[in-house]
Amino acid sequence: MNSSAPTTATDLAVEARGLVKSFGAKGSNAVRAVDGIDLEIRRGEVYGVLGPNGAGKTTTLKMLATLLPIDAGSATIFGVDVATEPHQIRQMVGVTGQYASVDENLTATENLYLFGRLLGLSGSAAKRTAADLLERFGLEEAASRQIKNFSGGMRRRLDLAASLIARPPLIFLDEPTTGLDPRTRGQMWDTIRELVAQGATILLTTQYLDEADQLADRIAVIDRGAKVAEGTSGELKASVGSSTLQIRLTDKSHTAMAAQLVTNVLGEEPVLTPEAGGLNVPLPDANRAADVLIALRQASLGISTANVAQPTLDEVFLAITGRHTEETDQTETEEVAV
Template sequence: MTTLLHDPPTRSTGTAPAVLVQDLVKNFGATRAVDHVNLEVTAGEIVGVLGPNGAGKTTTLRMLATLLSIDSGRAQIFGVDVAESPHVVRQLIGVTGQYASVDENLTATENLRLFGRLQGLSRHDARATATELLGRFGLEDAAGRPLRQFSGGMRRRLDLAASLISRPPLIFLDEPTTGLDPRTRGQMWDTIRTLVAEGATILLTTQYLDEADQLADRIAVIDHGRKVAEGTPDQLKAQVGSSTLILDLAEMDTEGRAAQIAGRVLGTTPFRSPEGRRLNVPVSDPGLVGDVLVALRQAAIEVTALQVTQPTLDEVFLALTGRDDEPATREEIR
């Protein structure tokens, strides 16, 4: 046993990033699914890969998880080259696929015991780990039920539990909440946050902007196999530019004058809402919002409510990819 313990030759010294991807390329026939993607994930970080269906998110993840060969470019997990030492990489990662990656014919407990045994746990330890994980993921009541009777949310939780058996330092989550209802989605988010609090590094793909915003420290936006942007959620929003000032007016007939004043002070074009008492004004410098209020009071225009909001990631995505089609409606190309 000790003869197999080793220092892999491909391992770089010092603290290697959890994920290092350089110029990654994958072609399926004439289609370039992943086109020179670069990505770095520091240990302890949670990074979201955001993009519509068919953008190349899953393909990228599958290459990193040693499930697909790499056409060109380089990928390292904790300094270990994915193409050169797949067996070492597999000991460092946990993978939860987009579709159920558990055995339908086995019960929840049997699945976890199987994956435990495959990863070298003794019969007893495999059983104990299965019980512990099922309890932790709220599945103990369903432990002995065939998976056919599992709801989508339960299946995903079991899937995630199965990825955690060997306590991998890096976890890949491929669209962990796609197809889940809002409540189970929230539960899944809580679970993911707990994992990060315990020190795991997570790379997740998602087509939900909200999900990336909620969970990720950093987001890489991918479209047509290319990375179009990367940064913290705030940075991405800042990249799109301004925040928005929303003014609710007490009286309908003041709207025209209020729009004039706000537009003059902020130097932008206000958007008048259809109901006629609300103004949306793009703000380039939030410091000027106070000036707008002063000017409105001088003009005797009464404001009942105001808010300054940051743009949503939906707006960010549209600004970055320059498309206005709904991200979730395009056909999946894997």
């Protein structure tokens, strides 16, 4: 699904057409980590890329950031070709990966100073920038502490600070809150919102559905290297029904029987969570929930809980891909190849 708002080339921070990346032996044995993905990311928005481990999220980001060559297709960033002008692209983007890129044996100040000098800042400008970023990310009290003594959340904030030294207009955040506690995740979300308010464009990859829901203006769902859906959070939720009937059975062994009954009543299949004896039933009309419940009762299928709610992104992802975001397809994981 695509957002209907028209865009022009000057509106776009990122435009990609038919991106392909393969790993492994050539020919039929090659694994396509990215298989013909198109992207249009508007200036000043947060664009979320949602998918399970191994879906192709990180590989797509690495191609756009010039960290991996593009096998097929094309991409531009602010109108500049990624394949032919990699040096210019690197001057326009900041990248924060899944794992902190800082030196554990240096202090926070030393890390940021080093990155500043590597990016061409004078000694005084690098010191000033390091101090400003440490204050901005709430790390000034830890400025002289070695990174190996930092918590995971502090490392992630410092890594994000390092990617902002050159004040890039486009920031790639690859699963920036992986492994963080809820409080630190919230702090990172606030920082991301501040960056957008200051004019940045952000490409955010994540497997956390609530993160995409909270931050992204638009979301692309990627599965097995292909983009399978796109839209705002509301549009994606509406694609699986205006309401969802969430049912838990008293006997989970009856899940398949209940699913068939629901399909007979409504004409479409529910999303199953068999391990919990659950069914999430998309409803074109919330009043149809009564039809389902009556049919289950007549079939003597006991219900422990039932409620009607707006669909969640988790239900959207299950409906589109048939699996949860945390599930990994071992035959197509980009971790093997990158």
